[in-house]
Amino acid sequence: MTAVIELAAATKSYPGGVSALRGVDVRIDQGELVAIVGPSGSGKSTLLNLIGTLDRATSGTVRVAGYDVGGLTDARLSALRARHIGFVFQQFHLAPGRDAVANVADGLLYAGVPAKQRRDRAREALGRVGLGHRLAHTPEELSGGEKQRVAIARALVGEPGLLLADEPTGALDTASGEVVMNLIHALNASGTTICVITHDTEIAGRLPRRVGLRDGEIVYDTRAAVTTP
Numbered sequence: 353m354t355a356v357i358e359l360a361a362a363t364k365s366y367p368g369g370v371s372a373l374r375g376v377d378v379r380i381d382q383g384e385l386v387a388i389v390g391p392s393g394s395g396k397s398t399l400l401n402l403i404g405t406l407d408r409a410t411s412g413t414v415r416v417a418g419y420d421v422g423g424l425t426d427a428r429l430s431a432l433r434a435r436h437i438g439f440v441f442q443q444f445h446l447a448p449g450r451d452a453v454a455n456v457a458d459g460l461l462y463a464g465v466p467a468k469q470r471r472d473r474a475r476e477a478l479g480r481v482g483l484g485h486r487l488a489h490t491p492e493e494l495s496g497g498e499k500q501r502v503a504i505a506r507a508l509v510g511e512p513g514l515l516l517a518d519e520p521t522g523a524l525d526t527a528s529g530e531v532v533m534n535l536i537h538a539l540n541a542s543g544t545t546i547c548v549i550t551h552d553t554e555i556a557g558r559l560p561r562r563v564g565l566r567d568g569e570i571v572y573d574t575r576a577a578v579t580t581p
């Protein structure tokens with residue numbers, strides 16, 4: 353198995369003395385679907401920021417897609433992110449007033465893809481998330497669940513090997529959340545490695561691996577039986 357993410361003794365302290373991560377060891381292999389679970393303040397977002405190379409560890413090592421993040425310049429880190437990682441956030445972060453195709457095409461802005469090709473690939477990605485019939489809709493004209501699927505299409509359009517989703521169902525009702533989680537399962541089945549941050553133990557319980565955080569430490573890492581929906 354190829355490791356997509358490898359953290360060894362990773363710590364993160366913030367100015368003011370908060371130790372948000374206190375020595376995390378975790379390895380996530382290609383093709384895994386992992387929940388990162390824990391109560392508020394346990395360090396989930398901090399861990400996601402390290403994995404997503406949005407922030408650097410205070411000590412220890414972080415390797416993503418085979419690269420030692422600590423040894424890369426900021427420019428190389430941006431390139432690594434653009435090539436290998438897609439992000440999905442609780443609040444969608446779509447550009448208002450721009451249609452779904454334009455929002456998704458923006459996911460290729462830093463990949464050096466010509467404009468026409470960006471739009472073609474955006475249409476294809478929207479088809480993958482089941483929104484081929486909503487191409488011209490702006491975020492204002494979409495439901496919450498549809499907005500999150502547009503955000504997922506934007507994260508996927510560059511075909512990253514790794515998708516990081518921070519509370520992807522946090523702003524959705526149960527039914528829309530279910531659609532989004534089913535989509536996440538389907539994307540994983542087609543080969544994308546995915547980490548989902550959640551404080552919802554029911555959502556986590558449906559994922560094949562759960563990494564539990566508390567006070568900045570991993571307190572469990574289990575591949576116990578999955579409850580199917």
Ligand SMILES: Nc1ncnc2c1ncn2[C@@H]1O[C@H](COP(=O)(O)OP(=O)(O)OP(=O)(O)O)[C@@H](O)[C@H]1O
Nearest residue numbers: 366367370372391392393394395396397398399551
């Ligand atoms: N930029 C920062 N500066 C100082 N302290 C921070 C910063 N970001 C996070 N922290 C602290 O680090 C700890 C871990 O925060 P983190 O956001 O990673 O937790 P979380 O598990 O994602 O929480 P939540 O579920 O509430 O989002 C908390 O005690 C938080 O107050």
